[in-house]
Amino acid sequence: MNLFIRKIRLFFSLYWIRMVIVFAIVLLIVLAIWGLMSLESFYRYITLATLPLQILMAGISASIFVFMYMSFFRGGLGKIESHKIKSGDVQVKWSDVIGVDEAKLEAMEVVELIKDRTRLRKIGGKILRGLLLVGPPGCGKTLLAKAIATEAGIPFLPMAASEFTEIFVGVGPLRVRRLFKTARQFAYGHGACIIFIDEIDAIGRQRTFSMFGGGGETNSTQNQLLVEMDGLKEKECNIIVLAATNAVEGVLDQALLRPGRFDRKVYINLPDLEGREKLFQYYLQKVKYDESINVARLARKSVYKSPADIENIVKEAALIATRYKKDVITYKEITEAIERIDMGIKHRRKMTEKEREMVACHEVGHLLVLYILHPTDDVFKASIIARRDALGAVHHHPREEWITSNKERLLANIKVALGGFVAEKIKFGTTSDGVSSDFKSAMLLAHNMVWRLGMGDEGFLGDYTVIPENQISDDVKANLNLQAQKIIQRCAKEIEDLLIKERDLLERFIKELLQKEELEYDEIEAIFKEYGKTHV
Amino acid sequence: MACALCIAALSGCAPTYPKDKIDEAIVDLCKREYNLDVDTKIKGKTIGVYLPVDNLFDVVFNLDQKASKKINDVILGVSRVTLSTDAKFDFYVVVAQDPKVPEVEIVYIRYVHDVKRFLLGDISRGEYAKKALIAIKTPPQAERERILRELFSKLNIDDADEMIKEYLEGEDKAYGIGEISYWNKKFFINDITLAEFAAKQIEERIKFEFRENKDLNKWYEFKSVEGKFIKAPSGNRFVFNVSMANRVEPLYLDSGIELGSSRKRQLVFQGLVTIAGNVLWAYKFDDFERVDIAIPEQRLKISRDTLWKARKGKVKIGELL
Numbered sequence: 001m002n003l004f005i006r007k008i009r010l011f012f013s014l015y016w017i018r019m020v021i022v023f024a025i026v027l028l029i030v031l032a033i034w035g036l037m038s039l040e041s042f043y044r045y046i047t048l049a050t051l052p053l054q055i056l057m058a059g060i061s062a063s064i065f066v067f068m069y070m071s072f073f074r075g076g077l078g079k080i081e082s083h084k085i086k087s088g089d090v091q092v093k094w095s096d097v098i099g100v101d102e103a104k105l106e107a108m109e110v111v112e113l114i115k116d117r118t119r120l121r122k123i124g125g126k127i128l129r130g131l132l133l134v135g136p137p138g139c140g141k142t143l144l145a146k147a148i149a150t151e152a153g154i155p156f157l158p159m160a161a162s163e164f165t166e167i168f169v170g171v172g173p174l175r176v177r178r179l180f181k182t183a184r185q186f187a188y189g190h191g192a193c194i195i196f197i198d199e200i201d202a203i204g205r206q207r208t209f210s211m212f213g214g215g216g217e218t219n220s221t222q223n224q225l226l227v228e229m230d231g232l233k234e235k236e237c238n239i240i241v242l243a244a245t246n247a248v249e250g251v252l253d254q255a256l257l258r259p260g261r262f263d264r265k266v267y268i269n270l271p272d273l274e275g276r277e278k279l280f281q282y283y284l285q286k287v288k289y290d291e292s293i294n295v296a297r298l299a300r301k302s303v304y305k306s307p308a309d310i311e312n313i314v315k316e317a318a319l320i321a322t323r324y325k326k327d328v329i330t331y332k333e334i335t336e337a338i339e340r341i342d343m344g345i346k347h348r349r350k351m352t353e354k355e356r357e358m359v360a361c362h363e364v365g366h367l368l369v370l371y372i373l374h375p376t377d378d379v380f381k382a383s384i385i386a387r388r389d390a391l392g393a394v395h396h397h398p399r400e401e402w403i404t405s406n407k408e409r410l411l412a413n414i415k416v417a418l419g420g421f422v423a424e425k426i427k428f429g430t431t432s433d434g435v436s437s438d439f440k441s442a443m444l445l446a447h448n449m450v451w452r453l454g455m456g457d458e459g460f461l462g463d464y465t466v467i468p469e470n471q472i473s474d475d476v477k478a479n480l481n482l483q484a485q486k487i488i489q490r491c492a493k494e495i496e497d498l499l500i501k502e503r504d505l506l507e508r509f510i511k512e513l514l515q516k517e518e519l520e521y522d523e524i525e526a527i528f529k530e531y532g533k534t535h536v
Numbered sequence: 537m538a539c540a541l542c543i544a545a546l547s548g549c550a551p552t553y554p555k556d557k558i559d560e561a562i563v564d565l566c567k568r569e570y571n572l573d574v575d576t577k578i579k580g581k582t583i584g585v586y587l588p589v590d591n592l593f594d595v596v597f598n599l600d601q602k603a604s605k606k607i608n609d610v611i612l613g614v615s616r617v618t619l620s621t622d623a624k625f626d627f628y629v630v631v632a633q634d635p636k637v638p639e640v641e642i643v644y645i646r647y648v649h650d651v652k653r654f655l656l657g658d659i660s661r662g663e664y665a666k667k668a669l670i671a672i673k674t675p676p677q678a679e680r681e682r683i684l685r686e687l688f689s690k691l692n693i694d695d696a697d698e699m700i701k702e703y704l705e706g707e708d709k710a711y712g713i714g715e716i717s718y719w720n721k722k723f724f725i726n727d728i729t730l731a732e733f734a735a736k737q738i739e740e741r742i743k744f745e746f747r748e749n750k751d752l753n754k755w756y757e758f759k760s761v762e763g764k765f766i767k768a769p770s771g772n773r774f775v776f777n778v779s780m781a782n783r784v785e786p787l788y789l790d791s792g793i794e795l796g797s798s799r800k801r802q803l804v805f806q807g808l809v810t811i812a813g814n815v816l817w818a819y820k821f822d823d824f825e826r827v828d829i830a831i832p833e834q835r836l837k838i839s840r841d842t843l844w845k846a847r848k849g850k851v852k853i854g855e856l857l
Contacts, residue, residue: 040552042619046656 003191010189014182092146099271099279099307100140103133106266107148114152114192114240129229130241130261132200135268138308141244144268145196148242155186155193161202161243164221172203172221180228183239192238197225201247204256222253229261270306272401273299279307283314289329298334301380303397313337339381343395344388351391356514358424358432359384363392364509365423366416366438368502369495370396371528371535374412378535382509383518391434407455410445415491417442422496423506442491446484456483505531555623558583562617570609579709580727581626585614586718592634592642599642599672607632611644618648619655627728631718639678643716645669647733647819666744669736675717677724731765731823734815735774739763741811742778749807755800756780771825774812778804778831798857805829805836806853813847 012019036044097104113128131148133141142158149156159179164172179195186193197203203221229241243262245252256262271279276299284293302310314329316337321329351359367382374396381395396416402409421435449455452463460480464472499506508527513519519527528534553561559576562585566572575586587610589603610630618625625648633641646668654664681700688696708722713732717724739761746758759779766773782797808829816822827843829836836856838846845851 040616040620041550042552042616042652042655 007189010185013185092143092150094147094151097140097144097147098282099275099310100135100144100268101275103135103140103144103266103268104147106264107144108151110240110264110266111148111152114148114154114194114238128240128263130243130263132257132262132265133242133244133268134265135246136270136306137246138306139268139270140307141246141268142196142198143307144266145194145198145242145244149194149196152192152194155183155190156196157183157186157193158196158198160198161200161204164203173224176221176224176228180239187238192240195239195241197241197243199245200243200256201245201251204243204245204252205247206251206253222256226255226261270304270401271310273303276302276305276310279310280314283311284329287314287318287329288327290331293329293331293334298331300399301335301338301397303399303401309341313341316340339395343383343390343393346385346387349386349391355391356384357510358428359392359434360510360513361423361427361506362420362432362434363394364506364513365419365421365495365499366394367419367509367524368423368499368506369419370394370416371524372498372502372533373415373495374409376400376402376409376412377416378521379524380521381518382513382524384513385517407449410449410453410455411487411491414442414445414488415495417445418488418492419495419499422492423499426496426499426503427506427510442488443484446487447481449487450480450483455487456480457486458483502531502533505533551620551622553617553621553623555621558617558621558623561621562614565613565617566610570606570613572606572610574610575723577723577725579725581624582629582725582728583614583618583625583627584629584631584716584723584725585610586723587630587632588635589632590634590636592632592637593640603632607642607644611646615646615648615651619651626730627733629716629725629728631716631723633718638719639674641673641675641718643669643671643673645713645716645728645733645736647730666741667737669713669733669740673717675719675724676715677717677719677722681719729765730819730821731767731772731774734819734821735763735765735776738774738776738812738815741815742776742808745807745811746780752804752807755783756804757783765824773824774816774827776808776812776827776829778808778829780831801831801834802854802857804831805834805857809836809838809843809846809853813843817844817847 036047039047094104094108097107110128110131133144135141145158146156157179164175183193183195203225241262257265277295280295280298280302284295302313305313313334314337317329317333320333320336320340324333326333363382363384367379370377370379376398377396378399379394379396382393383395384392387393405413417438420438421431424431424435450460452465454461458479460476460483464476464480505527508531509519512523512527516523559578562576562583563574566574566585572587577584577586587607589600589606591600592603594600607630610632614628614630618628628646628648630644631641632644650659650664650667653659654661659667684700685696688699693699708724710716710724710726712726713728713736715724716726716728742761742763743758746752746756752758757780759781761776761778763774763776766775808831809827812827812829816824816827822840824840826837826839829838834857836853838856842851842856846853846856
């Protein structure tokens with residue numbers, strides 16, 4: 001009964017303006033009827049006959065007024081929806097959150113805490129105020145927040161942090177106050193409420209204190225958020241603030257991260273092999289697909305892909321299948337979708353035969369080094385069809401997620417990058433400008449190995465990039481750079497020896513690539529086996 | 537729109553003055569709102585209202601201001617009732633008379649549709665005024681009685697009153713729009729038709745034209761006009777006989793152009809045809825074959841279709857004469 005009265009009071013407090021408007025409209029209608037009844041029938045008919053026109057004119061006048069008001073005072077019609085808040089109808093279950101199991105476990109625990117606040121209080125536990133979901137884009141932070149709201153069974157007020165920011169001074173803090181006011185009303189009526197602020201880095205970046213007042217509005221908005229979150233503690237409101245960001249911790253203001261505001265941080269990482277397999281199964285269930293598709297193989301092929309990427313792959317595959325007029329999605333469409341997303345759409349560029357040979361040779365250089373020397377990556381495709389800015393590409397992926405890279409892996413990456421250059425040099429005695437991006441990545445790797453990772457030969461240990469440049473002697477700098485160059489030279493020599501030794505294989509792949517333009521994994525594997533080569 | 541429908545549905549569409557109580561309604565309304573006692577009579581689609589007014593005219597025979605206000609009040613009242621009733625009235629008549637001087641009366645006739653058009657802004661105030669028939673006259677019945685009395689007096693008949701009463705006894709009905717009157721506590725009224733109303737209105741407009749048009753005034757001395765609608769098996773027609781006399785001078789237009797008599801007559805016919813055509817066109821009245829217009833020494837017979845063309849200036853009157 002008490003809850004019922006609370007809900008009625010909540011209804012009145014939330015919708016009193018609407019109720020007043022409805023009452024006013026009803027009153028006006030009654031008065032209009034009364035007025036009409038008092039008229040003689042002829043004048044009544046005239047009034048009724050002109051009523052639609054009057055309503056139309058009133059509508060047009062009101063529209064013009066709203067348009068003018070929104071244009072001149074509110075920054076355009078695009079701002080009408082900026083305050084829209086949904087609640088209650090979020091329907092995302094735990095089962096819909098896939099591939100982020102550890103984060104899900106933490107979220108479940110949070111839900112239990114929200115549900116069992118009384119028990120928590122009894123044992124003197126502190127109530128959770130804020131939960132920060134941190135992770136790369138597309139990993140399901142928003143989805144997880146929705147699942148928390150659904151499973152906790154309490155109202156959910158989502159808002160993007162960018163909605164707080166406005167050209168007008170004071171609008172951001174005002175919106176924060178309004179959001180928390182609404183949340184308190186919901187918490188009063190329903191027992192609890194969740195506020196979800198997406199992309200919180202838009203207002204949560206470290207505050208700037210400039211004598212010119214720059215960033216004042218963002219600071220004010222963030223200050224208001226901090227005050228409101230502190231206020232939750234004072235007023236004992238059952239409100240939990242969820243926030244999501246893909247910004248690293250250093251980007252957000254420390255005041256926001258301290259205990260008492262966002263007490264807990266849930267890190268959501270890219271899904272592992274098992275997670276990706278489940279994600280493929282989940283999204284494939286939503287479309288018609290060939291049952292014989294090897295989902296495990298797809299999962300292996302999509303290392304470092306986020307749940308959003310996987311969803312996109314299935315969507316793209318459906319589009320490709322539609323284009324080919326197929327009833328179901330097959331493995332081929334999914335592979336093509338992955339390639340399209342990773343490598344871009346093919347576009348035919350007219351090249352001279354000499355150029356084609358040069359490109360083919362370059363790509364085969366990468367391909368041979370990758371297959372023979374790389375310890376972690378598999379090659380999936382080699383192509384001399386232009387995509388994006390590249391005239392050719394060798395598509396490869398690690399066999400499994402590698403969170404770290406050892407020296408051998410880094411060296412292998414440098415060798416693969418240099419493979420194109422060395423192959424061109426061996427076959428044509430000259431090289432092209434197609435090696436620039438390869439050199440850039442090779443140089444960066446070698447530089448980092450020496451300057452930051454202590455992987456040079458001369459025994460320089462430590463991260464020299466943290467030292468201000470003017471505090472490092474020129475000798476040390478020259479020595480470090482020399483070390484990096486030595487690594488590159490050594491790698492280049494090693495692969496030169498390799499490619500000279502495998503010249504027949506090199507020529508064979510160039511010929512195949514010039515003929516077919518693209519070589520798939522199976523074809524590549526077959527040719528290597530023909531020459532008695534196996535993957536390291 | 538929903539509100540409009542809701543209001544329309546709830547407010548109802550019943551007429552304010554039901555047709556079976558229309559007489560009472562007018563009497564009540566005039567008494568309640570204007571404190572005036574009136575009498576009413578209905579004939580077909582025409583409703584008549586008799587208003588007795590003391591001191592209708594002052595000593596110099598001008599309409600008294602208070603009396604004028606009372607007449608206007610009754611006109612407004614009868615307009616309201618005829619507009620807000622389910623009885624389909626076409627015309628209303630208001631007869632105002634001083635009971636002490638019943639020999640002079642004011643008769644006011646209106647077409648109800650004209651009132652609607654005026655209230656909806658379809659016609660101007662000036663045009664609305666021209667569409668009313670207003671006459672200050674002696675009741676024709678009184679005139680007849682006077683003639684009989686004179687006759688009996690000459691014949692030295694003593695019981696003239698008895699005989700006159702017997703002679704004039706009969707149905708209190710008017711034979712035409714010009715006979716609408718109130719005499720000896722009898723309301724003489726007929727069911728006015730649009731044709732005779734239009735004929736009378738054209739007649740009044742011709743008078744107005746001769747009075748206001750400077751050229752016509754210079755050329756002719758206007759005497760009278762008589763307009764009527766004649767129903768005949770050979771074809772209905774309007775007939776207008778204009779009586780006028782030539783003035784000797786001047787014979788020039790304002791522009792200084794000298795005019796021959798045939799050219800003057802042509803211009804007179806042009807004006808009369810335009811008046812007739814405009815009035816009949818405005819009422820969308822087409823139940824006639826032709827219009828006959830006669831002036832001294834010349835007559836013009838113009839068919840309906842030619843009349844419509846002539847009012848738009850597509851036919852030259854000179855070609856028809």
